[in-house]
Amino acid sequence: MKIGREDFEALIKGEKTIAPYIELDCLAGSYSVFGVRTAGNPNYLIRAIYEMYEANLNKKLAIKAVRKLFRSVGQGSVGLNNLLKKLGMDLTPSEFLVLVFRLQHQQGWGAPFELVEAGEKRIVLRTKHTFESEVLKDWNMPVCGIHQGWIEGVLKAVTGKTWFCLEKTCHAKGDEYCEFVCDQVEPSWKFKAEAVVKGESAITEFIEHKPLEGKIQLIDEPVVMMPRFIFTSMTTSLKKTMGEAPASGVNYRAYMDMGKENVEHYKKMGITNPRTLSDMAFTFYSQMGWFNVIKEEWDEGTKTKMITLSHTVESESFGSTGKNVCFCTAGLLAGIIEGSFGIRVQAKEIKCKSKGDEHCVFTITNKPS
């Protein structure tokens, strides 16, 4: 059944529903609306998507991953937007958003939104609940990543600009409404990198992996994946050519320079706060699999910073050796702190997993100039 301008106008006014446009052929296993194949919204699929991400992330980050996935779904609405334009209908972004969700809602998907605010750079929508807030009620937190991503994608599709959608209140958390505040933002890595440090994003959101082209980028910076045994392999090779002590010194120095350069790269993103710079580097290296930060302590008496790490890349790579092995990691920590705070420091590993300690512990002290 063909749909025309009058039909859309009637749908927008609420005088009509999509019922006449639904074609359900159970034997053929096809269900379409306006000639586009669609499907119901099985609750178990929604839960499965969230739980797939939750298996490797915490709940908060899993919701962000779902949101990213549904951004691409929202971008698909560009087709509907073009059709409306062809029909001579010029809707504002917020009117279009409400229409998209009305059509989806009548198919058992999206939420029936009401507009709270419709500005040029800010749109606020709310609904009593969404399907994900019902399915994931037991998470007891704002869970509507599907709608957040979907809204962001729709707004990007019709405005060509980047939008950031925040769920202020959520039915799954016990609030009266799921309320979404959407702001048009300048796409900025600074903003994204800071979200990683705050634990609101994981670096997986910003990895662009093109395996068939042999390329990986992390926040616009080319990166490579390496096998972890490169640490034993390189160190063994250095030891053979120059002896153990000089090899450790070379590793320390090389990774210190790398840590410093890495911080310089963050500074180019516009990040200037020293604490943010060092937190960012620790968080990024941790999320890249180099180590996990157990704790950081400060001893005022000796002016010493102590950093405790679990599973450093070197201790894992070397295994049990009876001595300290984390010279690269020590250098990296020193480089990060020197680069971030503009001071000169010395990092020393005082406990090591490879030596039989529970964790690797490093002291950072000022280097007398």
Ligand SMILES: [Zn+2]
């Ligand atoms: Zn919600």
Ligand SMILES: [Zn+2]
């Ligand atoms: Zn160690």
